Amino acid sequence: MTTVTTVVPQSAPQEILERYNRVRRRTLALCDPLSAEDMMVQSCPEASPVKWHLAHTSWFFESFVLRPFLPEYRAFNAEFSWLFNSYYQSYSAFPAKRLRSSFSRPGLDEVLHYRGWVDAGMERLIAADPRPEALRLIELGANHEEQHQELLLTDILHAFFTNPLRPDYRAWSESDDLAGMKSGESDQAATRGAEAGRLEFDRYEGGLREVGRQADGFCFDNELPRHRAWIEHFFLGRRLVTCGEFADFIADGGYRRPELWLSAGWDAVNANAWVAPLYWTRQEGDDRDWRIFTLRGEFPLQALAAVPVSHVSFYEADAFARWASKRLPTEFEWESVAEGRQISGNMLSSGRLLPAPPPAGSPSLYSGDGPAQLFGDCWEWTASAYLPYPGFQPLPGSLGEYNGKFMSGQMVLRGGSCVTPDGHIRATYRNFFSPETRWQFSGIRLAR
Amino acid sequence: MTTVTTVVPQSAPQEILERYNRVRRRTLALCDPLSAEDMMVQSCPEASPVKWHLAHTSWFFESFVLRPFLPEYRAFNAEFSWLFNSYYQSYSAFPAKRLRSSFSRPGLDEVLHYRGWVDAGMERLIAADPRPEALRLIELGANHEEQHQELLLTDILHAFFTNPLRPDYRAWSESDDLAGMKSGESDQAATRGAEAGRLEFDRYEGGLREVGRQADGFCFDNELPRHRAWIEHFFLGRRLVTCGEFADFIADGGYRRPELWLSAGWDAVNANAWVAPLYWTRQEGDDRDWRIFTLRGEFPLQALAAVPVSHVSFYEADAFARWASKRLPTEFEWESVAEGRQISGNMLSSGRLLPAPPPAGSPSLYSGDGPAQLFGDCWEWTASAYLPYPGFQPLPGSLGEYNGKFMSGQMVLRGGSCVTPDGHIRATYRNFFSPETRWQFSGIRLAR
């Protein structure tokens, strides 16, 4: 069993600074299509305004790196130390989350100055041969900012869906490799809809396995300690469930049959009047003609039929699995399959910003070589509750609140999504949301 | 009894255009201190973002004047015809009010273009010798926009109070005539606190009176028809209740004594944990050191002791009156006193943006010449429920929804406030809000 710490390999200051700057620049690049007004919108309790993400990620470096490790550091604005605290009770008081939509001041310009001020401080710190503890926290801050990059995109997707005009974040264009997708009428698209093919399962052996992160490279505290777990043999689906398959579930009365649902899920269906995944809409009374809103605009279902279904809650994932006479995998089944495999897939750098169909004709879809879409595309709901690993120790100090206090009432998701920054995800990575959550890129992989 | 219509005197096109342009320019001028981001904030269900006010007031002219009366008019954007509809069910579908905070698109630039487009149309229409019906609707639209000017300021006050940084809308400066007010320490301010003096009452005779608007000049449909009402003799306070007097009520346990409150008021006190008017805050545990947030920044209670208390609900006004062994006046008592008097006072053009103490040494405060602060300063809660006048007829068409459908569950307020545009108010003007409303400049005049 490894020690409970976040271990960072030795790097030269220049490499660290480059890593830092790369992450920080990417955050700004994601804001390119957005106006200062777009960055004010907070359209649901789970989301935050984009401007808040810009400020909070800077606050994180200021609070946990610059203040403790750069003696001469002077705060950009003393008020920001509590204004942009998200939830660290032991660090300072902080505003209620819903108030973030009132932060018209500081304006975007001032927040960008704040980012620059923090960046300048970080540059000085990194140049000054920082202590290993500071380096670890810089890496943590970079990972933290990568998480907010994903949140920034999921939050703006919700914001633009809430806006009655439904603007695009980035329009789909002719030059995109899936040209024709938008109309849903081309033969190409229709064909693509069928390309996903029949869903096959591979058998994996059980046994006593080690799970959790080993001591090489960064990880979050919730991935530790590495420990043993017993797994029975199981079967795992070779690809994610598609929009087309999910439309079959809907057409088969999936949202009207209580026997398919967990009791709490059935309550959620009725309380929220769910009839389809989030972002699916249709004309009143037309049961088939779904349209799906994405960061790239709205598409007819037909155009996305082979694309993994996304923005479903755990309850919907679980009900779909029951309908299909399957189940969801546990997080350790998933991890045991993923461990050791190459981490590649449809992630943020692809620029696609929505899930992609499985690679046509790829051997991985038809052989025992391993499942497709393990990393990227959609976070995969597991059957595992988000609980501490045996011997779990939260990070010391305020950062102990980063993950540990949320280990209740949530389910684990694995594998990253189409808006997860490349390099951020790994086999041991544990994401977690409450089971009714739908605003994330959350999808379904079946097991049995 | 007059006919039930909104009558506008004949005016030359040039005068009408000047009137129109004056109103429209004033709306923009009120936005001078605001950023595009400020104009996105919607901090409570009653309020709207400022940008929405800019768009909706243009929509009003477009929908009810340009479309019906300017044949060649082409809409700026077809979507806007429903996007910026507020609540006219018979005109078009419209977005839920809470969604207005998601309208980052159209951006402020586009909304300003929309205003310009509508202004150009209006100029063409007015130059083209419009029909009398169109003129009446232009006047209605100008009055509608004046109402939104007041709302714009009350909404931004709430927005800035909600922002944890509590920015000023317009800072108080040395050159303001109440210099020293901010500190609350000068002798001047202390004296001013005392200047309000003892509250005197004048006796007014009862009898059969006519109330409601006579047929000269614009009025809203809810001021009609002019009709007879019987009033008993009564006494009316010569000035509004001050912050200092209200602080006495608080210090005497006013918010903790159920016998002072209407039953629904007591429920509101407990449900909302009210302990003072909206925008009054204090240090935890300090029962005396109130600070009052305004559009001009925050002031100590001492500095505003002689200023009319504002931002109280009907329930608080009623409880204060009971505590003082008085009552609130009815709307017809108020109107019978106001009718025929000159309409002047501390209104929007004063630039003060908060209520003012009664004029020191003014004869009106000490004689039967009439009460001070009748117009401007604060809307005055009356004891009258907002109900239709006998024979009330809503305006024809969609504009019938302007006032009539709200005649339930609300109380009448009279007299205008410090943010009411000069010229907008009159003796017969009926404002109305639900009794728990506090975000308006609503204050207290006593009767007995």
Added chain:
Amino acid sequence: MTTVTTVVPQSAPQEILERYNRVRRRTLALCDPLSAEDMMVQSCPEASPVKWHLAHTSWFFESFVLRPFLPEYRAFNAEFSWLFNSYYQSYSAFPAKRLRSSFSRPGLDEVLHYRGWVDAGMERLIAADPRPEALRLIELGANHEEQHQELLLTDILHAFFTNPLRPDYRAWSESDDLAGMKSGESDQAATRGAEAGRLEFDRYEGGLREVGRQADGFCFDNELPRHRAWIEHFFLGRRLVTCGEFADFIADGGYRRPELWLSAGWDAVNANAWVAPLYWTRQEGDDRDWRIFTLRGEFPLQALAAVPVSHVSFYEADAFARWASKRLPTEFEWESVAEGRQISGNMLSSGRLLPAPPPAGSPSLYSGDGPAQLFGDCWEWTASAYLPYPGFQPLPGSLGEYNGKFMSGQMVLRGGSCVTPDGHIRATYRNFFSPETRWQFSGIRLAR
């Protein structure tokens, strides 16, 4: 203007005792069809368990008559002095209303003993030549208990409707004069449905009227002082609106057309998913086959077609009136018609327990002799908000909370209902409920 008090004419002790005993016995008689378990049910926030009514009415005499006026009186149970207080803040603390459903102890037996104990005390007090003030309060207590007799029946109607088995309070029998009503199939019933005939209106002159109670006989404080009010001429419907007419409103899309509703009413329709009056049900999908649940069991709409519609909110009454191009009368219009007329109608003593069709062939329906169904059948929603009369003074002491503190947010109803005790109602009587209330026997009379 009369003095503001509740004046009771001199009566002999024996008469007073008989009056007292008559009221008390009637309360118990109303419980005959009920079990101790029935008397535990509290099926909505407005209602109370029947057992609580039995105890609270005794508490009223104990608290406001026996304790102050019978020196040797010893409380039956010291805890009851606060346990059965309803809402008199200045008298004692009291349990939250929703807790009344937990009062399995004291049991019904003990509550009946409590009633006997109080009755014995009252007998001693009345025999002992009580002070006029005590006599006034006895009369008030008797009227108070009569109000709770009506509430007891409306509450048990709601309780039995909530019970999925929908038991009868008292079954309809062959010997009832409207035999055949239950089936709705007889020719008799069909004819009766038509008997209500076309709704006619009578014209009444306006002028300066006196309204409010004159100083002869008991009244509540809210009927005082008698004062002058100006009324314009008006027309009033000769009978109440029937279930058949209301079904036409429903069939014409009444509940789906926002233009017919006050804004708050439309919100209520949508929030509560109203599609018909309370107690109307139908088979899923069948838009015509309404069944109406009553204290006498369930009837098909057809059988009640000529019966006044009941259990509608003010909003529904107002929307129906707008649909019919009419309006609701004001409380003073109603009172000016009712004053001086004989107080008779379908009230509690008829034993019918539901509204009755207007008397067939009665001249009153076809002449200017006055409207039918003025008293009894249904409380009639008026267009008047429940506000204090000019010069209103609440009763002294805790009893000042009886009526006064509810003068906010409610509408006035006039005329009593089929479950109002005979002798309880009068032309000046003001009942009041919030506008969304439906569990009372509240119906519609039109004016224009």
Added chain:
Amino acid sequence: MTTVTTVVPQSAPQEILERYNRVRRRTLALCDPLSAEDMMVQSCPEASPVKWHLAHTSWFFESFVLRPFLPEYRAFNAEFSWLFNSYYQSYSAFPAKRLRSSFSRPGLDEVLHYRGWVDAGMERLIAADPRPEALRLIELGANHEEQHQELLLTDILHAFFTNPLRPDYRAWSESDDLAGMKSGESDQAATRGAEAGRLEFDRYEGGLREVGRQADGFCFDNELPRHRAWIEHFFLGRRLVTCGEFADFIADGGYRRPELWLSAGWDAVNANAWVAPLYWTRQEGDDRDWRIFTLRGEFPLQALAAVPVSHVSFYEADAFARWASKRLPTEFEWESVAEGRQISGNMLSSGRLLPAPPPAGSPSLYSGDGPAQLFGDCWEWTASAYLPYPGFQPLPGSLGEYNGKFMSGQMVLRGGSCVTPDGHIRATYRNFFSPETRWQFSGIRLAR
């Protein structure tokens, strides 16, 4: 791995009937102290009226045993087949849970007749040599009724606490072995408070264990299949946490320190204004003088200082553990300690009806012989989410809804309580409640 079924050993009909009758009689005996009115109370959403428990347990036998297996069985009342269905969606429609408080009809007498009718049917069925499947379902029904016996008591405890008079279910008497407990003043009681002694922990070895029920005797489907799980070595507390220890947590600011709580727990503390376990009350402002309400009346904290704390939520258990620098055990840690031990303790047959102090001077408290209070006293919150075991199969048919559909959002509790029927509990038994639940006898055992 065993097969996924509920296996019942062969028994003679006479034994089965005796088992059945014993369970049924015990349910009625628990009602001895209750009136028909007591049996109407439903004081919180989690609870049901006692009368409903009486009816529903009969419905269970009628629906799942008599209807399928006794051909000549005629239903007592056809309506009851849906009226007393709790939540089996696939069996029939059923009333919303909150409506159970309106079931004054059927009355208690009729429900008792229903029980007798079902008992007679069961006697005939058992005498007729029933099929093994029927025997299995009879045993399931008996276990089902035992669960409702516990619920009946926890529900009536809540009902009596809600009643402002706070009646006893069964008064504490001199003859009870803990005489003097009620006053809290005797030396005996004070001593007893200290007797719990310092909390010691025993070390248990880890390894690959089998968990879940083996195929001998009844169990619920959620205890199956038996399967392997890896456990690390751990320490487990020798007794439950006491009221005295929990009072120390409160006095140390436990409910005011967010760092001790899970995020959702801290939200629950604030939303519900928790300051102590359920049923603990104190005089306003007195931070030490707690009184604890039980089925045996109210006791001062001092008298129960050595008694296990009960009626705490998972969040409170977790926060207490964090405060004590410990944690809660997992369900498999607990099971691995409990397996093979004798099942004895303070359960329903003791008649105590509240938890008991650990046995004074017992070697089990001071040696490695095993922990005290493993069975009975309080259900012990574990750190394990309630999830299906690998290969879990719900029972076939409607009974598949018994447990499986609740496997979301709940935590596992182990060991039974002072109101669990003796013989009902076992080492593999999995109880489950949502983490904010407090109305059960739920307590705390620490691990580390």
